Amino acid sequence: MSVLFRRFPNYGKFTTQLLFKDVEKQLIFKHVSTNTAGNVKSPRGFIKLSLVGLSVGALVGTGFSIHKNNKTTTHIINEETTIPPLKEIPKIPPTRKMVYPGSPQGLKLTLYQYQTCPFCCKVRAYLDYYGISYDVVEVDAVLRQSIKWSPYKKVPILVAEIEEGYQPMNDSSMIISALQSYLQDKGGSITEIVKCYPSISYEEDGSKKVDIMNKYFIMYNGINPNRTKEEMEEERKWRKWVDGVLVHTLSPNVYRTPEQAFQAFNWFSDTGEWDKHFPAWERYMMVYVGAVAMWLISKRLKAKYNLKEDVRLSLYDECNKFAKAIHLKGTSFMGGNEPNLADLSVYGVLSSIEGCDAFRDLLEYSKIKNWYLLMKDTVQNHRGMSFG
Numbered sequence: 001m002s003v004l005f006r007r008f009p010n011y012g013k014f015t016t017q018l019l020f021k022d023v024e025k026q027l028i029f030k031h032v033s034t035n036t037a038g039n040v041k042s043p044r045g046f047i048k049l050s051l052v053g054l055s056v057g058a059l060v061g062t063g064f065s066i067h068k069n070n071k072t073t074t075h076i077i078n079e080e081t082t083i084p085p086l087k088e089i090p091k092i093p094p095t096r097k098m099v100y101p102g103s104p105q106g107l108k109l110t111l112y113q114y115q116t117c118p119f120c121c122k123v124r125a126y127l128d129y130y131g132i133s134y135d136v137v138e139v140d141a142v143l144r145q146s147i148k149w150s151p152y153k154k155v156p157i158l159v160a161e162i163e164e165g166y167q168p169m170n171d172s173s174m175i176i177s178a179l180q181s182y183l184q185d186k187g188g189s190i191t192e193i194v195k196c197y198p199s200i201s202y203e204e205d206g207s208k209k210v211d212i213m214n215k216y217f218i219m220y221n222g223i224n225p226n227r228t229k230e231e232m233e234e235e236r237k238w239r240k241w242v243d244g245v246l247v248h249t250l251s252p253n254v255y256r257t258p259e260q261a262f263q264a265f266n267w268f269s270d271t272g273e274w275d276k277h278f279p280a281w282e283r284y285m286m287v288y289v290g291a292v293a294m295w296l297i298s299k300r301l302k303a304k305y306n307l308k309e310d311v312r313l314s315l316y317d318e319c320n321k322f323a324k325a326i327h328l329k330g331t332s333f334m335g336g337n338e339p340n341l342a343d344l345s346v347y348g349v350l351s352s353i354e355g356c357d358a359f360r361d362l363l364e365y366s367k368i369k370n371w372y373l374l375m376k377d378t379v380q381n382h383r384g385m386s387f388g
């Protein structure tokens with residue numbers, strides 16, 4: 001992996017070499033075939049209730065895809081794309097503006113999000129910690145009108161204003177890595193940085209899947225990272241664990257019983273101020289259909305991700321792993337005296353369930369509480385602000 005730390009005069013070269021590594025990894029671990037047949041299923045034709053249920057299910061973003069397949073056969077389509085800048089996107093009044101006086105000059109960002117989506121919470125934790133100003137557009141989970149302009153249909157989407165228009169960034173980990181790369185190299189261009197994170201699409205059991213290359217890598221572009229290779233590897237390891245493991249323990253815990261599912265959706269509605277942003281019919285749909293759908297889906301997720309019979313134990317176990325790793329380092333954070341991107345990612349996704357019983361239990365019965373409260377204080381006071 002030494003190639004990952006070599007310095008390159010421009011981002012393009014860096015991308016090509018990393019991309020090669022990642023494709024190589026996929027070729028090793030997945031069955032490869034030249035068969036590229038198979039269409040992406042469209043939601044058209046679903047009755048409205050199912051559509052609403054499924055859309056709301058996506059709110060927590062942890063495995064709606066389980067409905068589509070459980071098999072493991074994969075065919076690489078090998079389509080590589082980068083997110084093109086757009087000349088125009090519809091002007092939607094922001095739901096709120098987060099303004100930080102020390103925010104990096106010239107960086108105008110809009111976050112399209114669901115308030116309680118763990119991936120969106122992760123991006124907000126990053127922006128708030130570093131005191132980077134941004135506008136928020138709360139997307140309605142049912143019709144998703146405000147992201148109609150985007151070919152990428154999930155949230156978060158972060159859009160940066162650039163000279164030629166707008167540069168969208170998709171996927172929470174890619175967004176964080178791209179912004180971190182931009183902040184390291186202040187003279188760099190967001191569009192050039194985004195090119196370092198191309199998407200590769202492939203077919204898995206009849207549906208098209210997309211992976212974003214290099215999404216846990218920061219592009220230093222010749223700048224000395226001032227960190228050891230081991231520190232950077234450790235940070236990436238835990239960031240991957242957040243997306244690949246930790247996040248999958250959340251839904252089965254949050255929606256463990258119908259009562260807890262309703263409680264969670266009512267909290268989503270309160271904290272996301274759904275009464276302000278969405279018509280009453282849509283809000284009720286989201287709460288009632290969403291709670292039932294997620295309660296049902298979470299049973300499948302529990303099986304898919306091999307969670308323990310008592311799903312709380314899986315959540316505690318995972319959080320204890322992270323807390324123990326920090327304890328062994330003898331520091332306050334995984335990043336040492338200051339949080340790194342792993343700390344911010346763990347904090348972000350856990351903050352998405354703050355209003356739920358599962359969260360209260362987590363703080364009471366696991367070892368994550370002290371770290372979590374310290375992180376909360378650190379993020380809410382924007383202690384990384386001097387970085388910008």
Ligand SMILES: N[C@@H](CCC(=O)N[C@@H](CS)C(=O)NCC(=O)O)C(=O)O
Nearest residue numbers: 058059060061117119154155171172
């Ligand atoms: N890997 C993505 C996952 C994003 C995601 O799954 N978002 C959910 C909401 S929490 C979503 O928009 N789902 C819509 C859908 O799957 O159609 C990230 O890290 O941003």
